[in-house]
Amino acid sequence: MSLKGKRILIAKPGLDGHDVGAKVIALALRDAGADVIYTGLRKSPEHIARVAVDEDVDAVGLSILSGSHKELVSEIVARLDDLDAGDIKVFVGGTIPPADHEDLKGSGAAGVFTAEMTIDEVLAEMDRELAP
Amino acid sequence: MSEAKAKPDTADADRETGPGIPRPVTPSGIEVPELVTADMVETSDPGSPGEFPFTRGIFPDGFRGRLWTFRQYSGFGSAEDTNERYRFLLAQGQTGLSVALDLPTQCGYDPVDPMATAEVGKVGVSLSNLAELEMLFDGIDLGGISTSFTINGSAAMIYAMYLAVADKQGVPRDKLTGTIQNDILKEYVARGTWIFPVRPSMRLIADTVLFSNRETPRFNPISIAGAHVRDAGCTAVEEIAYTLANGLAYVDELVKRGGEVENFAKRLSFFFYVHMDFFEEVCKFRAARRLWAKLLKERYGVKDEKALRFRFGVVCGGSSLIAPQPHNNIVRVGVETMAAVLGGAQSIFTCAYDEAFQIPTEASAEIALRTQQIVAHESGISKTVDPLGGSYYVEWLTDRMEAEAVKVMDEIDDYGGVIPAIEDGWLQMRIAERALERKSATDSGERVVVGQNYFRRDDEAGSFGGVFRIDPEATKRVVEKYEAVRDRRDNGLVEKTLAELEAAAAKDGENLMPYLVDACHAYATVGEMVATLKRQWGEFQEPVRL
Numbered sequence A: 001m002s003l004k005g006k007r008i009l010i011a012k013p014g015l016d017g018h019d020v021g022a023k024v025i026a027l028a029l030r031d032a033g034a035d036v037i038y039t040g041l042r043k044s045p046e047h048i049a050r051v052a053v054d055e056d057v058d059a060v061g062l063s064i065l066s067g068s069h070k071e072l073v074s075e076i077v078a079r080l081d082d083l084d085a086g087d088i089k090v091f092v093g094g095t096i097p098p099a100d101h102e103d104l105k106g107s108g109a110a111g112v113f114t115a116e117m118t119i120d121e122v123l124a125e126m127d128r129e130l131a132p
Numbered sequence B: 001m002s003e004a005k006a007k008p009d010t011a012d013a014d015r016e017t018g019p020g021i022p023r024p025v026t027p028s029g030i031e032v033p034e035l036v037t038a039d040m041v042e043t044s045d046p047g048s049p050g051e052f053p054f055t056r057g058i059f060p061d062g063f064r065g066r067l068w069t070f071r072q073y074s075g076f077g078s079a080e081d082t083n084e085r086y087r088f089l090l091a092q093g094q095t096g097l098s099v100a101l102d103l104p105t106q107c108g109y110d111p112v113d114p115m116a117t118a119e120v121g122k123v124g125v126s127l128s129n130l131a132e133l134e135m136l137f138d139g140i141d142l143g144g145i146s147t148s149f150t151i152n153g154s155a156a157m158i159y160a161m162y163l164a165v166a167d168k169q170g171v172p173r174d175k176l177t178g179t180i181q182n183d184i185l186k187e188y189v190a191r192g193t194w195i196f197p198v199r200p201s202m203r204l205i206a207d208t209v210l211f212s213n214r215e216t217p218r219f220n221p222i223s224i225a226g227a228h229v230r231d232a233g234c235t236a237v238e239e240i241a242y243t244l245a246n247g248l249a250y251v252d253e254l255v256k257r258g259g260e261v262e263n264f265a266k267r268l269s270f271f272f273y274v275h276m277d278f279f280e281e282v283c284k285f286r287a288a289r290r291l292w293a294k295l296l297k298e299r300y301g302v303k304d305e306k307a308l309r310f311r312f313g314v315v316c317g318g319s320s321l322i323a324p325q326p327h328n329n330i331v332r333v334g335v336e337t338m339a340a341v342l343g344g345a346q347s348i349f350t351c352a353y354d355e356a357f358q359i360p361t362e363a364s365a366e367i368a369l370r371t372q373q374i375v376a377h378e379s380g381i382s383k384t385v386d387p388l389g390g391s392y393y394v395e396w397l398t399d400r401m402e403a404e405a406v407k408v409m410d411e412i413d414d415y416g417g418v419i420p421a422i423e424d425g426w427l428q429m430r431i432a433e434r435a436l437e438r439k440s441a442t443d444s445g446e447r448v449v450v451g452q453n454y455f456r457r458d459d460e461a462g463s464f465g466g467v468f469r470i471d472p473e474a475t476k477r478v479v480e481k482y483e484a485v486r487d488r489r490d491n492g493l494v495e496k497t498l499a500e501l502e503a504a505a506a507k508d509g510e511n512l513m514p515y516l517v518d519a520c521h522a523y524a525t526v527g528e529m530v531a532t533l534k535r536q537w538g539e540f541q542e543p544v545r546l
Helices: A020-031 A045-054 A069-082 A098-106 A119-130 B079-091 B103-107 B130-136 B155-169 B184-191 B198-215 B227-231 B236-256 B261-267 B278-300 B328-343 B362-377 B392-415 B418-423 B426-444 B474-488 B491-505 B513-521 B526-537
Strands: A007-011 A035-038 A059-064 A089-094 A109-113 B069-074 B096-099 B147-149 B178-180 B222-225 B268-274 B311-316 B347-350
Touching: A007 A020, A007 A045, A020 A035, A020 A059, A020 A089, A020 A119, A020 B426, A045 A059, A045 A069, A059 A069, A059 A119, A069 A089, A069 A098, A089 A119, A098 A109, A109 A119, A119 B426, B069 B079, B069 B311, B069 B362, B079 B096, B079 B130, B079 B362, B130 B155, B130 B474, B147 B155, B155 B178, B155 B198, B155 B513, B155 B526, B178 B222, B184 B198, B184 B227, B184 B236, B184 B418, B184 B426, B198 B222, B198 B236, B198 B261, B198 B418, B198 B513, B198 B526, B222 B236, B227 B236, B227 B268, B236 B261, B236 B268, B236 B278, B236 B392, B236 B418, B261 B268, B261 B278, B268 B278, B268 B328, B278 B311, B278 B328, B278 B392, B311 B328, B328 B347, B328 B362, B347 B362, B392 B418, B418 B426, B491 B513, B491 B526, B513 B526
Parallel strands: A007 A035, A007 A059, A059 A089, A089 A109, B069 B096, B069 B347, B096 B147, B147 B178, B222 B268, B268 B311, B311 B347
Antiparallel strands: none
């Protein structure tokens, strides 16, 4: 798996405090050999984009269960572009109705993950997207 | 719906035919004997309901005198939107209100704050000031209904605002019934709507409890919740242990502040999730109730039986509900409701089947309410008190769960108590590890979830029923009303009440509730009150451990 050695930022944007998914994915990515940074709760889009650039990550994984995924994903993709970091892939996971998945991909999300997916499915999709 | 056959989604052929015979172990890891016989049961006589240690319930007559409260958690958009939903639910036979607040209000930000704008009215109603609360309860008599608020970091402010609305409605404070969740410890661990550091937060909670005991003696100023740690991944045994450990931390804080346990313990309440392992859930409630009564008696010498009564509400659903084949969730909630009733819950919230992926529609919210009405009025399980009492398995498992919970509480004590365990991030890490275990067990198929890891079908996207959309104008309306209130109010008075609040916060031992009530009456906003206290106390710094 090419996740080994990849630098990945797991981030909780907005005010949502549900961090189980974020932590589970962070632990699983670490077990898969990735270099994982976790922001903790309640981070602004600006903060997340800046950390992503400062830490020179390959991907950002956003965890959003508050229903604000559309606003937050667009905002973070835009902030990364502002910092000339459009090459950093953005993934999003959380409570996301099926109807919104295509919209999120249109806004720049490389992958959209929900709770019923297995960890292996999530990691495999990230791996595919991050393959050189 | 199409006629496509269920097909396996993994190489495991079992996924098509079904999971086979389940392993005889509860989700908490307790090995279940093939047959439990009388000689295996330590507690051969569980005693009488209404008497210490309350294994069989806190009331001698169970539900014969009064059913549990049907209390559906609800709130979204603006106060007007939510008021309309409340009136609908009350017209359908709901017997208590439960207010869901949006994240900005829960975290202490006004709707115009840059941290808030994306989330105004999303997962609950926006209640930034008294005018919003007046609207929320428009046409609802606060003297005639109990209201529960899922509010923690900013609980003192919302409670103060509730008192101010009651004052304006002319309802005497001693008539007010209801609950504020006000349990900050589990917010640091699982739910995340903390604001201030742990120690000033404990002070604010003691303020609310002591004030409430005096001013609103029928109100529950705290609901110590295991629900969220459970949903975050921990087991039923750990749910008991973490909840009671937090409960003891509040008792210690209140004692330190001069509270009388005999008094304030009567108004402590609790809150749990119900997940799917039926008997483990029933026994969880029986074990928690008994253990709490013993702890208060043994550690604090509490004598008054009323103060030993463990009163709790439950949520049926939560993370036991899933998005695939969502109508199956109705059945899950039905099973869970029966476990809650047989465990002796005082109030029940049944989740709607679509809550795994959206705010419920009016139709799905109605089915959820009907589910508990069917259990209450058709199933007959509440006809006699604790019908499972005396069952060898139930008494055996109750004993086992109590013993296992005590072990986990001992581990917390060994660490130095819940407060250091939270400040260091130790408890948070334990729960994250559990969550990974639970997810891995689901992925591997060891934990069966029908429609997700077995009997899955991939052809039913969009078959879940109605889509809920918050009125896109709601945020705009909330912001306009907020600005109008700030223009209309007496800003000099707001500044004066906030300055008095700040001065009081600087003095240890001064109860802040009267100052918060004054500020609410002056239409100070939640964001302003929180910002005032942050100047004195700072903010919680989350220990990020992986």
